[in-house]
Amino acid sequence: MSTDAVTMDKIVSLSKRRGFVFPSSEIYGGLGSSYDYGHYGVLLKDNVKARWLEAMVRERDDIVALDSSIILHPKIWEASGHVSGFTDPLVDCRTCKKRFRADQLGESECGRKPSKHPGETPDCDLTEPRQFNLMFRTRVGAVEETGVDVYLRPETAQGIFVNFKNVAQLARRKPPFGIAQVGKAFRNEITPGNFIFRTLEFEMMELEYFVPPADSARWHEYWVAERLAWHVRYGVRDENLRARAHEADELSHYSSATSDIEYRYPMGWSELEGIANRGDFDLTQHTEASGTKLEWVDAGTGERFVPHVIEPSLGLNRSLLTFLIDAYDEEVVAERDRTVLRLHPRLAPVTTAVLPLITKDAAMVEKAQALRDELRRHLSVEYDDSGQIGRRYRRQDEIGTPWALTVDEQTLSDDTVTLRDRDTLAQERIPIGGALTALLERLAAPWSPPPRAG
Ligand code: ATP
Numbered sequence: 001m002s003t004d005a006v007t008m009d010k011i012v013s014l015s016k017r018r019g020f021v022f023p024s025s026e027i028y029g030g031l032g033s034s035y036d037y038g039h040y041g042v043l044l045k046d047n048v049k050a051r052w053l054e055a056m057v058r059e060r061d062d063i064v065a066l067d068s069s070i071i072l073h074p075k076i077w078e079a080s081g082h083v084s085g086f087t088d089p090l091v092d093c094r095t096c097k098k099r100f101r102a103d104q105l106g107e108s109e110c111g112r113k114p115s116k117h118p119g120e121t122p123d124c125d126l127t128e129p130r131q132f133n134l135m136f137r138t139r140v141g142a143v144e145e146t147g148v149d150v151y152l153r154p155e156t157a158q159g160i161f162v163n164f165k166n167v168a169q170l171a172r173r174k175p176p177f178g179i180a181q182v183g184k185a186f187r188n189e190i191t192p193g194n195f196i197f198r199t200l201e202f203e204m205m206e207l208e209y210f211v212p213p214a215d216s217a218r219w220h221e222y223w224v225a226e227r228l229a230w231h232v233r234y235g236v237r238d239e240n241l242r243a244r245a246h247e248a249d250e251l252s253h254y255s256s257a258t259s260d261i262e263y264r265y266p267m268g269w270s271e272l273e274g275i276a277n278r279g280d281f282d283l284t285q286h287t288e289a290s291g292t293k294l295e296w297v298d299a300g301t302g303e304r305f306v307p308h309v310i311e312p313s314l315g316l317n318r319s320l321l322t323f324l325i326d327a328y329d330e331e332v333v334a335e336r337d338r339t340v341l342r343l344h345p346r347l348a349p350v351t352t353a354v355l356p357l358i359t360k361d362a363a364m365v366e367k368a369q370a371l372r373d374e375l376r377r378h379l380s381v382e383y384d385d386s387g388q389i390g391r392r393y394r395r396q397d398e399i400g401t402p403w404a405l406t407v408d409e410q411t412l413s414d415d416t417v418t419l420r421d422r423d424t425l426a427q428e429r430i431p432i433g434g435a436l437t438a439l440l441e442r443l444a445a446p447w448s449p450p451p452r453a454g
Contacts, residue, residue: 001330001452003240008266011324012195014339018399020044020324021196033191033199040399041320043349043380045203048234048320049182051346052205055230056180063178063207064171068159070184071140074150079289080158080282082135082151085253089129090190093118101190102129107267109193134187152186157311159183160208161282164294168210175296175307176219178209182316194267196317203316210296210307213280217257219310220277224259227273227312231261231319235344235449236326240264241272254281263322272322273314280306323347327400329452333425341400342423342449345442350401351379352439355392357408359385367432368407371417375436379443397422403442405435423450 015021019038023030037045057065077083089102096111100118110116110124119126135154141147153159160167160179167179182205191198211219224243232238246258257277262269283294283306297304327341345351352375356368365385372383382401384392389406396404406418416429419438430438 003237003264003452005330006266006325006328008195011266011321011328014328014341014398015041015195015324020399033189034201035196035199035317040349044323044343044347044400045316045320047347047349048323049203049205049316051234052230052314052316052319053180053182055233056178056205056207062173062176063180063209064167064173066160066163066167066179066181067183068156068163068181070153070186071138071150072153072159072162074148075289076158076162076286077135077151079285080161081253081285082154082158083133086135086154087131087133088190090132091118091129092127094125094127095123099190100126132188132190134189136186136188154187155185155313156181156183156204156206157208157313158282160206161286161294161309162290164210164283164286165292168296174298176209176211176215178207180205180207182206194265196321197265197267197270199317202318204313205316205319206311206313208278209310209312211310213305213308216277216279216308216310220257220259220275223310223312224261224275227275227314228261231263231272231322234323234347235342235447236263236322237449240326242269244269252276254278263325265322265325272318273312275310275312278309278311280308282309283307326449338394338397340397340422343400343402344447344449345402346447348400348402349380350382350396350399351403351443352381353392353396353401353404354381354383355389355404355406356385357389357406363412364407364409367411371405371407371432371435375439378436379439393420403439407432 018040020041021035021037024034024036025031057063090099091102092099093111098111100108105118108118110118110121112123113121118124136152137149139147140150160181182203184201185204186201189198189200209219228241228243231241240263242262243259244262251258255276256279259275260271261273263272287294295304295306323343327343329340329342331338354368354372356364358364372381375381393404402422404420411417411432415432417432417435419428419430
């Protein structure tokens with residue numbers, strides 16, 4: 001199918017049908033912009049996170065990992081500018097009582113006539129835009145009167161900045177070096193739908209890369225290219241990605257330059273990942289507010305400077321959504337419809353299915369289970385002995401399993417199994433004892449998405 005035919009409805013429906021992602025609190029009617037992740041959703045999310053950490057930390061010498069608290073000292077959010085500046089302009093409709101983002105009226109649905117946008121019907125009565133802070137506020141302390149107001153972090157970055165001195169010393173690194181973090185963030189967003197594109201809580205994968213001030217523009221360019229390459233490496237098609245530099249009036253309060261990596265979503269080109277040049281804004285602000293000097297000092301020469309920061313910031317859930325959309329395909333094979341997720345094998349929730357052809361044949365079942373037990377020590381494996389073989393293959397296609405190993409009658413006589421490839425549908429006979437090696441070799445090979453069917 002063509003890229004344009006992949007609608008968000010198809011992604012929502014597959015996600016629900018196969019248990020990747022579904023609306024949260026559903027038995028109570030759901031909670032807007034909140035979603036829960038089922039079995040395959042969790043496995044896919046874990047793989048996306050692992051590939052990010054691998055590229056950002058494991059494959060490099062210049063980046064270390066951190067896991068900071070979600071609830072931080074409230075003064076951090078004053079110094080960072082979030083208390084005063086982390087706002088969205090919102091308008092209310094006095095007629096339907098719904099609230100909309102002033103900059104997204106064109107994508108929102110009128111509360112009374114969902115086919116129209118807010119402001120488009122004669123009954124719409126919109127207020128002037130007002131700034132609304134996106135941070136969730138809560139209280140710590142056992143006693144209400146003595147408690148302190150705190151915020152759930154809206155980004156993981158500040159936990160990195162306030163640990164700069166600590167980590168720089170422990171890591172024995174000199175700029176350019178980076179600190180990477182993956183963790184939950186929370187934003188009180190008013191959203192126009194679009195499934196998990198924008199939610200109240202989400203996971204962020206953020207890198208703060210500290211560089212000598214004079215080199216910051218060069219490093220900004222470097223990280224835009226590096227991050228684009230990561231999305232392509234894991235299967236997002238080149239033609240659906242682009243980098244777009246922010247205009248001056250779009251820049252966040254902390255940023256001197258930002259480029260968004262945008263993806264061609266069903267609702268149009270939108271931000272997938274932001275890459276900001278935050279300058280020395282954060283380290284300077286926290287130095288002033290805390291009294292602790294956040295700067296880099298060369299122990300040998302005594303040279304000191306406040307590094308500038310380049311920040312690639314990617315929503316894990318938005319990245320997962322992007323992989324789902326780009327992988328989704330429908331085709332007709334032997335006069336039957338097939339829905340398939342052509343996920344990169346290293347992202348797929350299940351690497352291989354193990355299937356006994358005849359589920360009532362005890363010898364086949366025993367062989368298949370022994371194979372499953374061997375493989376699952378190294379790979380994500382799913383054993384399935386329910387239903388007709390064709391239906392079992394389709395189920396694996398829909399969750400994106402790149403390979404299936406089938407144990408059949410021939411296996412009982414010559415210890416070979418069929419290896420079926422999700423994308424080419426080729427079937428090959430391989431020795432059962434070589435199955436693990438065959439899969440590991442395929443997993444390590446470079447992969448790019450096959451052209452979409454149709
Ligand atoms: P926008 O302007 O679209 O609200 P933003 O520019 O404030 O987004 P950033 O602060 O740059 O977003 O966030 C970095 C990344 O975090 C985004 O590129 C996106 O991948 C992810 N992200 C931000 N907000 C959300 C959200 N509410 N739900 C899911 N992912 C999000």
